Amino acid sequence: MQEYFIGIDGGGTSCRAAVADAEGRILGRGRSGASNILTDPDTALRHIEEAARLAFRDAGLAEDLSAASALLGVAGNNVGDAVSYVLARLPFARAEIVSDGLIALQGALGDADGAIAIVGTGTIFIVRHQGRIHYLGGWGFQVGDLGGGARLGHAALQESLLAHDGIRPGSALTKRILDEFGHDPKMVVDFARAARPGDFGRHAPTVVAFAAEGDPTALRLMRDAASQVDEALDAAARIDGGTGRLCLLGGLAEVYSAYLADRHRDRLAPPLADALTGAVELAVKTLRTGAP
């Protein structure tokens, strides 16, 4: 009997699945809604199953999930209780949950050593060196994620208040942001008090756009953020000697490729494949009967 392997890339806005044969050839794909196992595990379970069924249907296969093996990459997977809850309720024969970073790494690098920097709302750096995985950063907005879109948007709000008070020179960027808040600092404060990382992050594209126009404040914020990413990439290079493939992933990847230090830009390479492909590869490698 043919053995099927499902890779799943579960995120806060959508859940993507792909089904492959034992050689890792992708036969079909499916997509459903949000699958945040931490904040809403039951909805996540429903969407994981739905995406998997759609992938089987897309492949022209009977939707027999109970005979398949699945590997899920999910955001914030280091939340033990949520992982246990979801693992116990998945409709597959065998299943494993790993971090979304790990499937992204596998997709980008295949089985080779190297490093990825995921620069989106947050930031995390992952190195594979002689088969071992090293994580750097990724501790979230409040005390980490330096260089991420949320921190960048937050910095822009802070600069706007400093410009409002005449403490630092304003620019077209700070004027634009103050315009959005009716030039009332209290509105900025109220926004910030209730804002989640994604809310701060929605101001990052404004910084990126003004920096591209040469706005001095936006350029300073971009360079500060890029130098924080440079520092993390330096630390990654200390682990693996800076020899392997280096891939930038995430919503700010293209932006940062222009701001990073030359020593890192010279190493940049496009990812071999996406995270979903990485999930499929890991599913076949780790869940195949008799796999090590």
Add this chain to the structure above:
Amino acid sequence: MQEYFIGIDGGGTSCRAAVADAEGRILGRGRSGASNILTDPDTALRHIEEAARLAFRDAGLAEDLSAASALLGVAGNNVGDAVSYVLARLPFARAEIVSDGLIALQGALGDADGAIAIVGTGTIFIVRHQGRIHYLGGWGFQVGDLGGGARLGHAALQESLLAHDGIRPGSALTKRILDEFGHDPKMVVDFARAARPGDFGRHAPTVVAFAAEGDPTALRLMRDAASQVDEALDAAARIDGGTGRLCLLGGLAEVYSAYLADRHRDRLAPPLADALTGAVELAVKTLRTGAP
């Protein structure tokens, strides 16, 4: 009939009151518990009245609050609804509520022009120039209060995570902080997620102490924070030409006097009096019958 004036310095941990005659001579003082009009206005009202009664008793006067005029300086007084609620329920003949910054300014400078920097858990800068009051900063921990104890403690936690990941060099300071969290970054993240500004601020004395010992990370954090205070003092000096008295107030005042740029250190002068005295002065000035 003798007219009495009450000055009140209301804070998050205690409420202090002083009663004075029409010439501003302080006759008695009283102290009670927390008076945060924003988070708990009814308790604040109770403690304001209690502190005022104790001041009358201390002065050997009948406790007839209903004939007295009172001026209250309170934290976060720019919260319209809470101010209206409290003002309507105070037991005095006449009353006014102003910011805690304004009574601190009056206490420190008397009637002269000049500036104060309040550097505690947060930071705010107030300038009086040709009788006009200018406020700079003071927008709270989330997008302001640069150089304050909460931001300093927060920076120390962030540095500790960067040191943990090998992104920046560690030091005795980052080791001490990681020790406190069992060297588990997730514990730092959990703490930060729930922390209020005062919780971050409780790590500031550790930074101050290690900087005094020459710890390189602590020194960098102190210098970064001091340069943010320098920038705000530069903006204050642009308002008044940097000619008036400059007083540092708040829990970090003494610490910062060693880290500020020479151009500001040379201007520093001790405050003439404390905020409670300032409240009494303002009560007499603004509430005396026939006062302008």
